Amino acid sequence: MVVDIKLVLVLDGIGESCTNILNFHGIQTISRPDILRKDLLNDLYAYDAIVVRPDTLVTKEIVAAAFRLKVVALASPGYGQIDVEAASHRGVSVIKYILECTFSAPNSTVISACELICGLLLAVAKHMRPARTAFSKGLWNYGSFKGTELKDRTVAIIGCGRVGKGVASRMSAFGMKIIGFDPFATQEQCEQYYISKMTQEEQPAFQQWLDIHSPLLQPTRNFINADVIRRCKTGVKIINVGRGGLINERDLLDALNSGQITSDSTEWDKEKGMIRKRRGEKRKAKEGLTSCQVGGAAIDVYEGRQKDPVTLSLIEHPSVIATPHIATSTTDVPVHAAKEIAEQIVNLVKPGTYSTMLSELNKIYD
Amino acid sequence: MVVDIKLVLVLDGIGESCTNILNFHGIQTISRPDILRKDLLNDLYAYDAIVVRPDTLVTKEIVAAAFRLKVVALASPGYGQIDVEAASHRGVSVIKYILECTFSAPNSTVISACELICGLLLAVAKHMRPARTAFSKGLWNYGSFKGTELKDRTVAIIGCGRVGKGVASRMSAFGMKIIGFDPFATQEQCEQYYISKMTQEEQPAFQQWLDIHSPLLQPTRNFINADVIRRCKTGVKIINVGRGGLINERDLLDALNSGQITSDSTEWDKEKGMIRKRRGEKRKAKEGLTSCQVGGAAIDVYEGRQKDPVTLSLIEHPSVIATPHIATSTTDVPVHAAKEIAEQIVNLVKPGTYSTMLSELNKIYD
Incomplete structure (x- = not known):
């Protein structure tokens, strides 16, 4: 040897x-x-x-x-x-x-990826991107960016390998509840990292947050799709720092545009020189997604490239924080x-x- | 009673x-x-x-x-x-x-403030803002946004009250080393939250990160100034979610502009349609700041208002993530x-x- x-x-x-x-x-x-x-x-x-x-x-x-x-x-x-x-x-x-x-x-790459995921969870929760954008346009102390705390919220981690466990141990220090989905991780391994292990059939337990970083295999391709989103809580926020194909980008985009728009989708109205509130505004919802829309997302990996209109719409969506594959770029x-x-x-x-x-x-x- | x-x-x-x-x-x-x-x-x-x-x-x-x-x-x-x-x-x-x-x-407001501070630490470390900006301009997978991990880095927390302790307990889960400065917090109280307590005379211990949220009193006004920055490590990153007057904004701006520019100050070159790297580029440094410049900052509170050119320059500085007082806005x-x-x-x-x-x-x- x-x-x-x-x-x-x-x-x-x-x-x-x-x-x-x-x-x-x-x-x-x-x-x-x-x-x-x-x-x-x-x-x-x-x-x-x-x-x-x-x-x-x-x-x-x-x-x-x-x-x-x-x-x-x-x-x-x-x-x-x-x-x-x-x-x-x-x-x-x-x-x-x-x-x-x-x-x-x-x-x-595990630590860098874990830290980016946690940073994105916080950035989405605090509406960091739209707040920054509005501020740059002269809006000071804009009370309408009402974020949420992560404490006592539940994040469902899909893929409880090195990265999933690392995210769990960090976010549990924020008081988040962690539930995990992974056919290869044992109950005991999960518990060490404060993860409550669940099976895929228990998907409705998906709550306010969904974080996916399983490998991209046939069973995980398009894992996050309209059907899964339908079982999530209204306004669920989704993080993907794993692989581009894990999310059906068309379904995610539809879900982001369905039903009630959350406050982070406020928009800058150029003509009036002011923020236009879109809270409470309803759009025509895609069938079946009316009551299960996605409230925000952070994405570091994409299925399409520069010419894919769905991918581009996702990247520029006001409720999405999109980064150019920087998870391991430290x-x-x-x-x-x-x-x-x-x-x-x-x-x-x-x-x-x-x-x-x-x-x-x-x-x-x- | x-x-x-x-x-x-x-x-x-x-x-x-x-x-x-x-x-x-x-x-x-x-x-x-x-x-x-x-x-x-x-x-x-x-x-x-x-x-x-x-x-x-x-x-x-x-x-x-x-x-x-x-x-x-x-x-x-x-x-x-x-x-x-x-x-x-x-x-x-x-x-x-x-x-x-x-x-x-x-x-x-303690939990919301703690979470924003941790989110800003991560966002600055991962160059989240410049990466997002470049991406929006069509730059995919731009390897030059080399962030840093927070694990094994040291953050100096100025003001170890409720918020300081909350930040410490969360960031210690990331493997950060925490040193604290607070005349009113005892050694024992600090240790409970993984904080190594230091005195103000030990300022040189300020390392890669500086997080200030003491109350704004006569002795804490302009606490972060050229003199303090001079004693910090080159490229120190500074977070202020406390009070506007805690930082001398002129000194911070000078320090951000002094010495070597870090990679997060890459700029979009409109004419060439590409990112211009500014790594290694030197500007004329303010006396005494040559080797102790600030590498990045995240700020939620300001001394000046909309018409103060120093404050505005700080908010728009490429190495700064500026948010419009959203710490408690959840x-x-x-x-x-x-x-x-x-x-x-x-x-x-x-x-x-x-x-x-x-x-x-x-x-x-x-």
Whole structure:
């Protein structure tokens, strides 16, 4: 089970949070932040492992040139860019090898994602965006932005993995009640994070808040749709920092536009130079959504792109806080990833040194 | 110590969260949400107590007309609008009586204020505002908005009263380190809320975050000034949901404009139709501020008003999230206030029924 790794090539400017740990445990590192591709191919023969970011395409040439290579460590969650198409010209064995000896840093983005979700929960609750917009237009101390507190409200978390549990432990400090939906999380795991576990059949329990970050699979695609929304409380607020396809954007948009408009949809009336209140105003509701409209949403991931009118309408909807996929965009994520990767490498050389789990079973264990 | 309160007049639409509690304890209530002032003066003689919001001016006429009146309960924090000028024409005795038999609901706004502060901490950390602005201009997945995590960062809380402690307990769930400055809070009180208490002389300990919500008194006016900022870490972020005068706005603006510009000050370049990065760009720094600039701020209260150019520059600064005094603007605050007031009234009639403290010593205890 012990893997012989003496010399590690660290690319892509992956910094001291990786090399310090490796060096501390007697593993030599060479950092080449700006190496040219041809120089990389010439040098690779000397290394037992390479640490890369997704920027570096791990191709068949790399694996062929690195004949001592035992590990490709990807300092990022997921498996990034592996040149499957190029590799497949000469059969799948090369790419299979790459996949099998590659591991990644799945925990590195958890804290950043959790914090963004909590921030969005609060920003939607406090009508931070419309208040800011109105203020910028000269409206001081505008009492009509009546937000709500999160204390004693219930948030339903769909997907109680690392991120779901992290959101739960943080928001429980705000006095929120947390209910969780996840077929793979046990009752006991959930309780540790203050989550009351429920089954999918108990969906009507969805209350004031809905936070979804399950993986995007066939059963979870369009998980939030008109049918689910119909069972939620009127004015439910929805957060999606998971995957674009988890929400049926058409249904969400209809639900946002259905029934009574909440106060956060006040609009700036250019002609009159004043805020137009839309509280109590009714629009023609889509069938079945009359009494179950969505009161607000915060979204960081989208199904459509720049030309999809539904996606664009969602992004510009006055009750939506839309961010451009910034959940993992912090200066801390690369540092965590480099550390997580380094600890996994050390654990291969000196098993049990860190509590960090090896992120995937791979070839070195054969 | 027992006060005889049988009949309470509830004005201003103060709702069931007040009357239910009073009625439950056998105290009769009459709600008159839309009573005219002259009718009010005619009816007042019958009541032992009145419950009002700050909308109702408590004048000498009211006290004169309400000769059984033992309590004026103000369902709001502070003492709202008491017509001091009118009362002073006939001497101060009337207004003194009003003040002495008035109590309020100082806890009613604490949760809303705490939650807004935490939301602003997160919004500033994640560059939520500039990311949203760029997105609205067509920029998808813009990697340059590199926020920071709050975990393992230190926030210095100036003023460790109800709000400071509430922020501390919530943000400690995010893994923040909390240091507190408050001459009136004991070491033990602070520790209960995960706050490490420090003295003002230890100001250099101010680190990445600074959150101020002390009362505005002579020693706290302009508490955040160039001198304090100079002792903070470069790029410190400042939150003010307390009082406008706590920050010297000129100094904050200079500090925001001094030294290296952080990435959240990216700007939309209209001509080129693209984001212009300002990272690394240097401006002429105000003397002494070169290495201690402020990296971002969130502000809900201001010293100046619409015509003050410094205040306006602060509000529109790209590194500032400015909100129009919305800290206590939630639908929950009036409900809490009505409940807190009702519990205080019940405690006067049946001492010790609730743990709610009477908010001020008053005449009824003579």
